Amino acid sequence: MRVHMDCAGCESKVKNALEKVKGVDDIDIDMGLQKVTVTGWADQKKVLKTVRKTGRRAEL
Incomplete structure (x- = not known):
């Protein structure tokens, strides 16, 4: 999916949120x-x- 991110903080926020979703094995x-x-x-x-x-x- 495409995600608008401006900084490393944005990246970290997205990754931390997705790690909590059941069924997510890996995030790149x-x-x-x-x-x-x-x-x-x-x-x-x-x-x-x-x-x-x-x-x-x-967006997907």
Whole structure:
């Protein structure tokens, strides 16, 4: 998914939030492309909602 992130703090917030989602096995964040790749069995809508709750704009 694409997530608007400006700094390392944003990256950390997103990663910490996603680590708490049941079914998320791995999280890869590319700040340059503003791309977050989530691996696991988590529901897409729940993952997207979790990222948006951090205050970031996100889209699949």
